[in-house]
Amino acid sequence: MSNSRRTMLERIAHGLADTRDSSSRVAIGDRPQEVSARLSGAGRHTLPRLDKDTTAQLIRNMESVQMSVVRLQRMTEVPQAVAFWLESEGVDGTVSVAPALADLDWSGAEELTWRSGAATGDEVASVTPCLAAVAETGSVALASGDRTPATLNFLPENHVVVVRSADIVGHMEDVFTRLRDLPELPRALNLVTGPSRTADIEQTIEIGAHGPRRMHVLIVAGD
Amino acid sequence: MEQRSHTFSLNARNALLDESLKSALGNVKEGFIAKRAEAVRLVPEWERMRSDAKALKNHVLENLDHYLLAYEESVERSGGHVHWASTSADAAATVVDICRDAGARIVTKGKSMVGEEADLNGALEAAGMEAVETDLGEYIIQLAEEGPSHIIAPAIHKTKEQVSDLFHEHHAKYGLSERLTDRRALVNEARTVLREKFRSADVGITGANFLIAETGQHVLVTNEGNGDLTSNLPRVQIVIVGIEKVVPTLEDASCLLRLLARSATGQHFSNYTSLMSGPRRTGDLDGPDAFHVVLVDNHRTDMLGGALREMLRCFRCGACMNHCPVYGAVGGHSYGWVYPGPMGSVITPAMIGLENARELPHACTLNGRCGEVCPMSIPLPSLLREHRRETFERKLQSPAARYGLGLWAAIAKRPALYRLLTRLGVSVLARAGSSKGRFRRLPFAGAWTRGRDMPVPQGSSTFMSLYRQQRRTGTGQGGAGSSS
Secondary structure, eight states, X not given: OHHXXXXXXXXXXXXXXXXXXXXXXXXXXXXXXXXXXXXXXOOOOOOOOOOSOHHHHHHHHHHXXXXXXXEESOGGGHHHHHHHHHHHTTOOSEEEEOGGGTTSOGGGSTTOEEEESSOOSOOXXXXXXXXXXXXXXXXXXXEOBTTBOGGGGTSSSEEEEEEXXXXXXXXXXXXXXXXXXXXXXXXXXXXXXXXXXXOTTTTOXXXXXXXXXXXXXXXXXXX | OOOOGGGHHHHHHHHHXXXXXXXXXXXXXXXXXXXXXXXXXXXXXXXXXXXXXXXXXXXXXXXXXXXXHHHHHXXXXXXXXXXXXXXXXXXXHHHHXXXXXXXXXXXXXXXXXXXXHTTHHHHHHHTTOEEEEOSHHHHHHHHTTOOOSSSSOTTTTOOHHHHHHHHHHHSGGGTOOSOOOSHHHHHHHHHHHHHHHHHHOSEEEEOOSXXXXXXXXXXXXXXXXXXXXXXXXXXXXXXXXXXXXXXXXXXXXXXXXHHHHHHHTSOSSOSEEEEEOSSOOTTOSSSOSEEEEEEEOTTXXXXXXXXXXXXXXXOOOOHHHHTOHHHHHHOGGGGOSSOOHHHHHHHHHHHHOGGGSTTGGGSOOOOOHHHHHOTTOOOHHHHHHHHHHHHHHTTOSOHHHHHHHXXXXXXXXXXXXXXXXXXXXXHHHHHHTTTTSEESOOTTOHHHHTTSOEEOOSTTOOHHHHHHHHHHHTOSOSSTTOOO
């Protein structure tokens, strides 16, 4: 439909002809200075005010959308904390761990069967790290990559996210700064804010529509 | 989608007699309206955010070609393909071609209103493919063979009992034998059936809430996670989207995201907000092998050049219909096409022709609530009036209505004559109805008296005569006439 492309661009130019001042009436492909500046500017709009204690705000917002939160001191405590939570939820089966977290001592956690890789759909839970957690919204920002496959965020019934304290940010815009600092733009950046839900039957919320039914967050203070 | 907008009055009359519809629409008021009000109250910066968003979208629309080209460049940089579709038929044909080239048998879909404009399901099925809607609401209406009745809650017109009946009828082939009545059981049943579809789909199609020119990402917002399963699992990913959805940068997308969820469902943020671009990267363990985006015009460029340009700021939150008394009484199907409520009454005539939707701009009491709650500050009542003006100008109404309006206009332009006639009318009515105090029937006012009685005027004064009298005697309070 290469014809459509030309037709549409012509129609847009025609539609704007009356209101465009002559200085910006330039040939297509010839990008006006104002547009180029805007594209590279990353200018922020009005931001909502944050609480003084962003960690407390993050936890409050997460809990308000049915994510449970536990605070840990060290990364080495993560496997046992995952095992403990799964047991308390009565969940038994294989856990898929993001390759980025596979170096932790998973075999040391009692009664935990685990594997590393993308989701297969047969696991009962997944464990993933995150690029950041956003206090403003209570979201975890999950960037896809060879060590963080995106399917782990959606297929399993239970999802555990490991948030390092240093990765807690205030606004969504702070995630974007981190995103731009990555060596390559990840295929997917998923801002996840609580377990999957639907209100499509009589406007009444039900948890666990298509994605995870339960989400658990481990905030880790140190290394 | 079949067009029934030209019979709005008839559709609305039938809808008013539908008891289950009335019960289902009751949920709009208790759900959306109260939740939005609370969500907005919690953000002191709300009005500043609204004006940022308006300025942002106006800037984008003034440079729409440049931002679309920048977006195209960025998508290609990430390994994706951009297709342009100037009509909804082009859009459907483009999508079908991509699916056919991919050898698709099963196609999963996230909710897309642009997909509804193009009747994508019909086109895919005609090409021999199974198209499966995965948003629960869309899935329900797909089983019912209906269109959406709300842009974010497509099955809002259905009661739980009706959903139960639909699953009982259509899920027997998946082994469902008992009748499910519990809401949770119904959601689980859909989850189980659709999980298999997600896993076996060859192509996944979704819409997009925003396109980011800077990065080539599209933003997809859902609460169920169905959009992400649709995007991540199949071999081929397709996004179908209107050209007005492009924004310059990530920061512009977040500016709009802050308004979207609050205005739509009253959430401070939706559960899943995903920014995606291109196919899987080298080394990635999952994600599609190919990524396509179809940019759809379908009369949007006509709107750009005319009085309706402001309507292109719309990001489809649904707040206008949630707050519309007409929508709340007659439901979305009465509007007869893809988009219902105030935004639908503005967009539908632009997309299918005013002559096919001439009653829609009149499905409005001009109470103004839609314009007040619109997060993008679209002057919906003025745009509806613009359509009304054009309806009159193009002589699209019935001759009786046209001559009636013409006659009224001729009189209203002559104040002395207007006052004389209203005084005359009032005194005739007062005398004719003096014994009963109300009229049960009145000539030329059947539409009024069918539903309620008309009170008899008290005395023979009109507003203007009372006003003048009070100015003379100085009994009026304040206002232009006070002498202080």
